Amino acid sequence: MAAHTAAHAAPRFNKLALNRLGLWLFMLSETMIFIILLVTRFVLFGTGMPEGIEVDQLLGLVITILLLASSISAYRAETAMAHGNRDAFQRNMLLTIIMGTVFLLAVVAWEWPLAPHHGLHLQEGFGIVFFAMTGMHAFHVLTGVLMLIIVYLNGRNGAYSPESYWGVEATVKYWHFVDLVWVFFYPALYLLN
Amino acid sequence: MDLQSKLAGKFRLGWIVAGGLTLLTLVEYWVATAVTGNLPYILVIAILKAWLILKYFMHISQVWDEEGEH
Numbered sequence: 001m002a003a004h005t006a007a008h009a010a011p012r013f014n015k016l017a018l019n020r021l022g023l024w025l026f027m028l029s030e031t032m033i034f035i036i037l038l039v040t041r042f043v044l045f046g047t048g049m050p051e052g053i054e055v056d057q058l059l060g061l062v063i064t065i066l067l068l069a070s071s072i073s074a075y076r077a078e079t080a081m082a083h084g085n086r087d088a089f090q091r092n093m094l095l096t097i098i099m100g101t102v103f104l105l106a107v108v109a110w111e112w113p114l115a116p117h118h119g120l121h122l123q124e125g126f127g128i129v130f131f132a133m134t135g136m137h138a139f140h141v142l143t144g145v146l147m148l149i150i151v152y153l154n155g156r157n158g159a160y161s162p163e164s165y166w167g168v169e170a171t172v173k174y175w176h177f178v179d180l181v182w183v184f185f186y187p188a189l190y191l192l193n
Numbered sequence: 194m195d196l197q198s199k200l201a202g203k204f205r206l207g208w209i210v211a212g213g214l215t216l217l218t219l220v221e222y223w224v225a226t227a228v229t230g231n232l233p234y235i236l237v238i239a240i241l242k243a244w245l246i247l248k249y250f251m252h253i254s255q256v257w258d259e260e261g262e263h
Contacts, residue, residue, distance in 0.1 A: 016262065016263070020255055020256060021256060024253075024256055047232045057222070057225065057226070061218070061219075061222050064218055065215060065218060068211065068214050068215060068218065069211070071211070071214075071246065071250055072207050072208070072210075072211040074250075075207045075210075075249075075250050076204060076207055079200060079203045079204065079207065080200065082263065083196050083197070083199060083200040083203070084196060085197070085200055088200075162263065163263055164263065165263060166263075169263075173251050173252075176246055176250045176251045177251070179246060179250075180243055180246050180247070180251070183239050183242045183243050183246065184239055184243070187221060187225070187235045187236075187238075187239055190225070191221060191222070191224075191225035191231070191235055192225070192231065192232060192235065193225065193229060193230075193231055
């Protein structure tokens with residue numbers, strides 16, 4: 001009788017549902033950091049671009065499309081694993097890692113060194129906000145790429161199956177989150193006039 | 194429908210969403226270069242893009258229903 005009652009009192013959520021809820025709560029807490037940075041940009045500099053700032057809009061567009069493209073390959077990798085297609089999973093995961101790395105290098109190794117020539121300085125004016133926002137985002141891209149590499153290697157070793165691939169799902173969701181943040185950062189830093 | 198046909202269908206959906214996101218990004222870029230005082234337009238486009246990512250790539254509905262069990 002007691003066992004019967006305990007079974008009825010068991011929580012409705014299964015482990016996967018709890019994992020998903022936990023991940024979403026984590027991403028929500030991360031969102032707060034990014035919202036603070038976004039609000040800082042608008043409070044300090046209004047809805048336009050300050051005088052004398054010439055961001056490289058074309059570079060911004062190219063890296064934005066690159067990050068979007070990495071999201072589709074991440075989606076394809078997760079979907080492929082869910083349907084038991086390991087070859088497509090590995091191919092798309094590798095593609096996502098490559099595109100994520102190129103995005104990171106384009107920001108850190110290309111755009112940052114050029115930024116002072118466009119009026120963006122690390123310790124003054126709009127440059128502070130620019131480097132803080134792109135820096136925080138780049139850090140998340142870096143952690144995302146590292147997680148993607150771990151998942152790719154685990155996948156190669158047969159750690160996931162269509163019945164159990166939470167590691168893939170969580171990492172890909174995080175990668176989409178990084179893309180989602182850029183959806184708002186990109187116009188705030190490059191497009192407003 | 195077998196598993197590989199389902200996979201092809203999901204891949205197709207992914208391409209459609211990616212196409213929508215790319216198109217919106219290009220429109221956003223055009224608005225930035227051609228329209229003065231572009232904040233309202235850009236905000237609407239960004240929200241549309243975010244909705245596409247949340248719904249189709251991140252499957253946000255899994256939080257309140259149990260689709261996609263594995």
